[in-house]
Amino acid sequence: DIQMTQSPSTLSVSVGDRVTITCRASQSISRWLAWYQQKPGKAPKLLIYKASTLERGVPSRFSGSGSGTEFTLTISSQQPDDFATYYCQQYNSYPWTFGQGTKVEIK
């Protein structure tokens, strides 16, 4: 199985900060990577797929990059609505696997 490792596990930021979350795969997954945002008690929301394609309706302050084994989710300017937990997911091969999550909290 492909292991997905996110860093950091927790991030304390202020509104307006630039936020970067890293996701590493245990083997190459090409660009078959998605990013999700989840708020407490809610279902995950798709932000980005194919490593860098922004899902329709997602604000442009979110961006994704990377290929192979290393990927990044960037929030250019943290907004109050962006405090949440973020997950990466590989879908290069079964079983699809998620990272352990990165909680972005208020500093």
Place this chain on the structure above:
Amino acid sequence: EVQLLESGGGLVQPGGSLRLSCVASGFTFSTYAMSWVRQAPGKGLEWVSAISGSGGSTHYADSVKGRFTISRDRFKNTVYLQMNSLRAEDTAVYYCARDHDSSGYPGGSLDYWGQGSLVTVSA
């Protein structure tokens, strides 16, 4: 508007069975693969199973293979997860999710999710 509505969760004893249902609306059901993803209390996301739009192709996580069965009914616009031989570690909120790709083949990125159905396995 795309909607996914799960039902069927509840409390079950270890070794017992439960069937989850997910009724879909707002899109052409047969052209999209569907998945189940679970989340144990306070934990991260775990993909469980996927089924192609036709129902002819299914995939499972190792942790549920041989115990869980995914299926779909195109007339009822419903995807199911039959869960047998349940264990305490199967306790989780189970989400039904639609594949982003409309090819009918499980692509992997999931664009619409249900509200979740809680399954608790306990004596």
